[in-house]
Amino acid sequence: MQSIISVNNLTKTYASGHSALKGINLEIRRGEIFALLGPNGAGKTTLINIICGIVNPSQGHVLADGHDVVRDYKAARSRIGLVPQELSTDAFESVWATVSFSRGLFGKAPHPAHIEKILRDLSLWDKKDAKIRTLSGGMKRRVMIAKALSHEPQILFLDEPTAGVDVELRRDMWQMVRGLRENGVTIILTTHYIEEAEEMADRIGVIRKGEIILVEDKAVLMEKLGKKQLKLHLQRPLSSIPNGLGGSQFEHQLELSADGNELIYTFDAQSEQTGIAGLLRQLSEHGIDFKDLQSSQSSLEEIFVNLVKA
Numbered sequence: 299m300q301s302i303i304s305v306n307n308l309t310k311t312y313a314s315g316h317s318a319l320k321g322i323n324l325e326i327r328r329g330e331i332f333a334l335l336g337p338n339g340a341g342k343t344t345l346i347n348i349i350c351g352i353v354n355p356s357q358g359h360v361l362a363d364g365h366d367v368v369r370d371y372k373a374a375r376s377r378i379g380l381v382p383q384e385l386s387t388d389a390f391e392s393v394w395a396t397v398s399f400s401r402g403l404f405g406k407a408p409h410p411a412h413i414e415k416i417l418r419d420l421s422l423w424d425k426k427d428a429k430i431r432t433l434s435g436g437m438k439r440r441v442m443i444a445k446a447l448s449h450e451p452q453i454l455f456l457d458e459p460t461a462g463v464d465v466e467l468r469r470d471m472w473q474m475v476r477g478l479r480e481n482g483v484t485i486i487l488t489t490h491y492i493e494e495a496e497e498m499a500d501r502i503g504v505i506r507k508g509e510i511i512l513v514e515d516k517a518v519l520m521e522k523l524g525k526k527q528l529k530l531h532l533q534r535p536l537s538s539i540p541n542g543l544g545g546s547q548f549e550h551q552l553e554l555s556a557d558g559n560e561l562i563y564t565f566d567a568q569s570e571q572t573g574i575a576g577l578l579r580q581l582s583e584h585g586i587d588f589k590d591l592q593s594s595q596s597s598l599e600e601i602f603v604n605l606v607k608a
């Protein structure tokens with residue numbers, strides 16, 4: 299599939315000498331939702347800011363819809379909408395004026411019907427004449443999103459869009475993101491709420507200390523790196539895993555919950571032999587009865603934590 303963003307050997311060393319990006323290569327596919335995950339300080343915002351032409355790269359180059367973000371800044375930037383982490387709007391302007399003005403900045407002709415649609419989609423229509431400074435934090439964030447969409451960008455960056463927003467806004471936002479994607483907009487988001495990435499993204503990229511350590515289809519990633527767990531709720535609590543069991547082939551896969559009521563068996567989701575049958579046999583030989591059992595697959599969050607701590 300054709301890339302809409304192409305990042306080539308990108309490095310960024312800040313004036314402080316800090317090396318924030320170390321040779322990033324990344325292709326974003328047209329029309330996808332791409333989640334960029336990484337711990338604090340990994341370089342997510344730096345990467346987004348370079349693609350959006352806010353920060354200059356030290357080396358390498360980026361094409362946005364075929365336009366170099368430095369040499370052909372205006373054309374590249376007009377394709378992109380950015381919802382930054384920080385709220386920054388003109389406090390004394392009205393919502394309508396702020397969003398309309400933002401469209402004008404990209405050299406687009408006024409299009410009141412489009413602005414109205416955005417404001418309605420973001421439940422801002424009632425507030426269109428309100429001054430930004432009178433709005434709540436959540437409403438201000440909606441205005442930031444409206445601004446980013448005002449010039450009908452093909453690419454939308456959402457940098458931590460749901461940090462500190464309530465459930466309702468979060469739900470509205472994801473509904474809107476899905477709608478945009480249906481209309482062909484490519485969406486790149488960073489988030490610390492991994493369950494959001496798990497729910498929304500088509501592909502996941504993980505950045506750590508300025509390097510992309512993984513880019514993968516979400517489903518493939520979950521399948522490849524996911525572990526499965528079998529949780530056995532015991533009839534009678536155990537004080538420890540019985541010797542025979544602990545020393546067996548299951549030694550590194552068995553865990554006892556702190557209250558001794560649950561035995562947790564972790565196994566490789568890929569493996570043909572899960573070992574469950576053998577485990578159940580051994581439990582019965584040890585006279586360990588259980589009243590219920592439950593199996594689960596590791597979440598993207600668990601996979602992510604394991605990846606970045608390595």
Ligand SMILES: Nc1ncnc2c1ncn2[C@@H]1O[C@H](COP(=O)(O)OP(=O)(O)OP(=O)(O)O)[C@@H](O)[C@H]1O
Nearest residue numbers: 312314316318336337338339340341342343344345
């Ligand atoms: N203007 C700057 N000057 C010097 N260092 C900077 C500057 N901006 C960012 N950094 C450093 O570069 C590194 C990457 O920062 P960046 O904001 O890109 O990370 P991030 O992945 O977005 O983090 P977070 O999840 O906390 O937003 C950090 O160590 C940060 O301190």
